[in-house]
Amino acid sequence: MSFGDLLHQAGGMGRFQFIHVTLLAVPILMMASHNLLQNFTAATPEHHCQIHDRDNDTRRLNVTEQPGPTTELLRAFLPLDATQRPANCLRFTAAQWRFLNPNATGANATRADVEPCLDGWSYDRSEFASTIITQWDLVCDFRRFQQMAQSIYMAGVLLGGVVFGGLSDKYGRRAPLIWSYMQMAVAGSCAAFSPNFISYCIFRFLTGMALSGIILNGVCLTVEWIPTNVRTIIGTMNGYCYSVGQLILVGVAYAIRDWRWLQLAVSLPFFIFFLYSWWFAESARWQILTGKPGDAVQELRRVARINGKKEEVDKLTLEMLKCTMQREMASVKSTYSVIDLVRTPTIRRITCCISLVWFSTSFSYYGLAMDLQNFGVNIYLIQVIFGAVDIPAKFISVLVMSYFGRRVTQAGSLILGGLAILANIFVPLELQTLRTSMAVLGKGCLSASFNCTFLYTGELYPTVISKVSDDEQKEKILLQTTDIEKTKPTG
Template identity: 55%
Template sequence: MGFSDILDEIGGFGRFQWIHVTLLSIPGLLMASQNLLNNFTAGIPGHHCAIPNITQRANDQNITVEQLGTDQLLRAFIPQDKSSSKFTKCTRYVEPQWHLAGTNMTGANITDLETESCQDGWTYEKKEFISTIVSEWDLVCKLRPLKQMSQTIYMGGVLAGAIIFGGLSDKFGRRAMLIWSYFQLAMLGTFTALAPSYLAYCTFRFLSGMAVSGIILNAVSLKVEWIPTKARTLVGTLSSFFFTFGQMVLAGVAYSLKDWRYLHVAVCSPYFVFFLYSWWYSESARWLLLNGRSVEALKHIHRVARMNGKPEMVEKITLEVLESHMKKELQSSKSSYTAYDLLRRPVMRRISICLVAVWFSTSFAYYGLAMDLQKFGVNIYTMQLIFGAVDFPAKLVALAMLSFLGRRITQSTCLIMSSVVIFANIFISSEYQTVRTALAVLGKGFTSSSFTCVYLFTGELYPTVIRQTGMGFASTMSRIGSMGAPAVLILDEVWPALPSMVYGGAALIAGIFALFLPETLNVPLPETVNDVEEKWSKKPHVQKQTEKESVALKDMKDGREECEDGKTSGLNAL
């Protein structure tokens, strides 16, 4: 009897699992807010060069604002864009052109008039946003790349968090790192609203991104390691709906506030509440057992049994019974594992390489579509709402596919279909903006479904002894993808279709890689690296032993007879 059987004995997916999964999923409502916050906190308001004392200068020319209005008066100071009636954003006339005041110069030849860059700052519209970091620190014109840089720095923090918290979780436990991550995000996320400078803002965002990784990775593992095999698909998909609904919540909160400082407080301060109730969580009994803390693991198992209405199992499952039935896993835990072990053995190497491709491309395409909502010509709050809403039907389809077709086919299909939609958008004329927007929304739905699948898939593929390290390693490429996605948009200056070709090509390649992953539908979670090699090796399993492994294997062989005796006595006790 393995740990999955123990879970079935103490109630399967009972009352404890329902409460546990729900409490772990609620913070997901604000995870979307963290990752997509830059759409609103770094939104670019309409702007033009500031003209000091414009009213007084007009009065000196016997022109009043009442006669013309501010916009018409500005035509004497700021050129108009040739293709629209809007003022240029980064230039103004060196000398006022009073003869142009009140004149519509759209399409006129005014190139002979001398212009200069904005010397006195900018004036920002306050229709779509009241205040953003762009208007706060003038991140426009020559400084516009700093807007995207803030998101890249945040994603860099998420990347660092995936590496750091992945390893720390395998060493110190999922629960401890999750509690700390809640506290870190609550404190530093709230402090971000008080940032006095762009540098301070980016520093706080980097540290907040680290905490976001810690929350996501550890929440996924705590869910997966406390639920029975058959419930993993349903739980994984339903949990992702919290993230989906959170995107819609973000649109509403951002529309209500429209000020980046208030918005940061609104989406980060609730983590103080999550921090307080997170002390109720039970540490993963699997992890406790494999780290020599069997007594603590037994206490948590008894707690779960009582909550699930199985008090009789408290007497039946003793420390001896538990250890005898986890003998194989406990022997494996004597060896320490590092990220190198993810690549050292053939099956683990194949899994890791394929997952790296899937994580990178999913995130690359997702954030390429989701982080530049202003380009669609639709109100940004409406666009965010639509992008969130499309995830519901997409994930319901993914749930059905995961349950009936399996993880591998679902993962591959979502990635390939997203690439098809992205490629299709290349051939749609810019005149058909509605069609292009609809295809972008559909592509975002496929990439979101791919995210749902890969989080579940990765947790099922890697063994317990190195699961967090594996998830941290694989998701590292996801963070690199999210960091690189905004930079690819610069390629549209070379050729407008080039960004779409890059996004679509990456998704297509990853979809092919996904076909080489093992299927995990209704397969018990692997506990050790040997489990992975034995389950999914296409050849008879032959282990190349290091000196450390040879000693561990010898101990296992010597203890085989004792293990069998222990199993017999354990079953008799039950």
């Protein structure tokens, strides 16, 4: 017998499981809001140098007070770039009124003295009332800080996977998950009130760490309390929650154009998640494998009671649990580390391949999803399209996995996604519709790859990696489909 038998005895996929899975899935709706938040909070609006006040001419005042209607007047103060538009990072040292003459040539403009934006920048606020770009002038020589902020956030996601993965093994899934909800709520809210760019990056880093803690421990708590036969369905539904979350982000960002209020709006719900997360049950399987069978019995009895299996409550005893989980409890005597992931040839090959798949999928997926402004399409529209394409992509991936298996689905989605992205290299910049279509196809394929990778990783890795003597056999892999790898990467 196995833990699955105990779970079936406690009600299988009963009332407790439905409530548990639902409450764990709701926060996933907000995961995309933080992963892709900087598409809106760090958007770069149209901008140009502030017009200097060395000339009190009335026409100059009209330019500074009403930059939209008097765009033509900007030619007197700003040189033109290669696209014949006012330059973003340069201005004339003095007003050049002769350039308002339609017959003025570009040659005349190149001879005029120019200087950098010494007095700051003027921004077009018709689409974004405020972003971190306009807040701290992260343009021109400072534009690299925009990418730095997102990189710091992703570094937090990486470190969070290591930290909360270890905490999950040592203290269980429930406690780190509760802490992660609180950290996400507090750090996200503090980021909204950041007085400077450095503090903003620090809070975003902590937010990224919390996101990893939520995903890792949330996934573990989900799959360790549901029967094996519904895990694929539940995993797919969680994936759809992330896709729907991208559409929710668009709606919230469209309604809230100020970056501070937007940051706050996507962070406050985690206070609610923190409050109800105290109801979650600790993973009974983790308790058994860490030598806490008494606590596991209490949790199983609670689950049976909620599922209406009152006659099974008294049958769930410590003696029965020890008899049922004899093989699993024997593994408690052994300890394992990261070294075990590369100790034997088979596991080493799996680790290398899975790591490459996770890297290539994540790198390409977020490379597309976090660069929406460069497609030349309305940022809200392209975000809706990018979010919507995930829904059919994940559905198709489930069908292909069912009929052709994981390996064909994984390889096919990565190959098609790679070809779509590479093809865009040869598409002229003028064909924006075609370029966007290819990018959408690539993102859909990568979304299918993510859907497959989450499932494939758990099925390839063994629950226990045992070391045996040379006289017996070189490796012994106890493949159990009733568990997933405890430290699964995020996506």
